Amino acid sequence: MKKILITGGSGFIGTNFVNFLSKKKIKILNIDKMSNVSTPEKFKQIFYKKNYKFFKDNLNNTKKIYQLLKNYKPDCIINFAAESHVDRSINDPIYFIKNNINSASNLFHAYNKYYKIRKIKLFHISTDEVFGSTKKGEFKEYDNYNPSSPYSASKSSGDLIATAFNKTFGSEIRILYLTNNYGPYQFPEKYIPTLISSFLKNEKAPIYGKGKNIREWMFVNESCKAIWKIIISKKKFNKINVGSGVRLTNLEIAKKIFKIMKTKKLTNLRNNNYIKYVKDRPGHDERYALNTTFFKKNIKYKIKNNLYEALEDTIDWYIKNDK
Numbered sequence: 001m002k003k004i005l006i007t008g009g010s011g012f013i014g015t016n017f018v019n020f021l022s023k024k025k026i027k028i029l030n031i032d033k034m035s036n037v038s039t040p041e042k043f044k045q046i047f048y049k050k051n052y053k054f055f056k057d058n059l060n061n062t063k064k065i066y067q068l069l070k071n072y073k074p075d076c077i078i079n080f081a082a083e084s085h086v087d088r089s090i091n092d093p094i095y096f097i098k099n100n101i102n103s104a105s106n107l108f109h110a111y112n113k114y115y116k117i118r119k120i121k122l123f124h125i126s127t128d129e130v131f132g133s134t135k136k137g138e139f140k141e142y143d144n145y146n147p148s149s150p151y152s153a154s155k156s157s158g159d160l161i162a163t164a165f166n167k168t169f170g171s172e173i174r175i176l177y178l179t180n181n182y183g184p185y186q187f188p189e190k191y192i193p194t195l196i197s198s199f200l201k202n203e204k205a206p207i208y209g210k211g212k213n214i215r216e217w218m219f220v221n222e223s224c225k226a227i228w229k230i231i232i233s234k235k236k237f238n239k240i241n242v243g244s245g246v247r248l249t250n251l252e253i254a255k256k257i258f259k260i261m262k263t264k265k266l267t268n269l270r271n272n273n274y275i276k277y278v279k280d281r282p283g284h285d286e287r288y289a290l291n292t293t294f295f296k297k298n299i300k301y302k303i304k305n306n307l308y309e310a311l312e313d314t315i316d317w318y319i320k321n322d323k
Helices: 012-024 062-072 086-091 093-115 150-169 191-200 220-232 250-263 293-298 307-320
Strands: 003-007 027-032 052-056 076-079 121-127 173-178 180-182 205-208 214-219 239-242 247-249 275-278
Touching (some): 003 012, 003 062, 012 220, 027 062, 086 093, 086 150, 121 150, 121 220, 150 173, 173 220, 191 205, 191 250, 214 220, 214 250, 214 307, 220 239, 239 293, 247 250, 250 275
Parallel strands (some): 003 027, 003 076, 027 052
Antiparallel strands (some): 214 247
């Protein structure tokens, strides 16, 4: 693996993945439109600067994407590009639907055209949210989709288009379902950064409903390592679940973060008065859980469940980068 094309490489997971790859002497081309939720380029930790090229653009122009593929000749493509905040998708559903479906479709079309010249794989990053909510059990890779928000519906649509392209054109688009990620460079509107920011300001952190919604939490560094192992693996698959198995309620995550920050004397809030319950959002999924049996059996990487240390690192990063 010598060259990789990354779309959305200035988003949260994309930025972390670019930084992860930069240590491997791999040539990286990052295409990102750069919105107000993107991570500025100054945060790219490029060890071999000649191996990194940033191209500021969206995925609306199929011809331009195809030309970049012909010029750059990557060994694979990783698609992180997507609008990803559920709350904003509820406030502006049409924008999310148009953006996520069109960008994925344009990329797949350009890739499929290039695939006729050079048979490379495209790894499309999806989410556990496409499966919807389950009170018990775990979702497997080929379970039915049941999205609850405009965001997850738009991601579901992109996945289905990828599957259709594979069936119709014989291309190799691989879908990776990730769980809730957290760590450095995550935009402040997300849940864990909101908790950290609130506690630092000695303000009660807002929690939807009763805080009982369960998510599967994964440190972004672990996701990057897992994605890399999948990319270099010779195992054949069309879809793969990538999760940590760490499943906690929103209230439990808030308690853990508060405990760490209280121990470090980073907040003056009282132990019994650090959260506030707010009106639940529409269509709020109760529980996410991925079955990762295929990953564990076929990908030679054991995902670390180092929640406490990872939360500490995340808190430290936000304190150092509080601007």
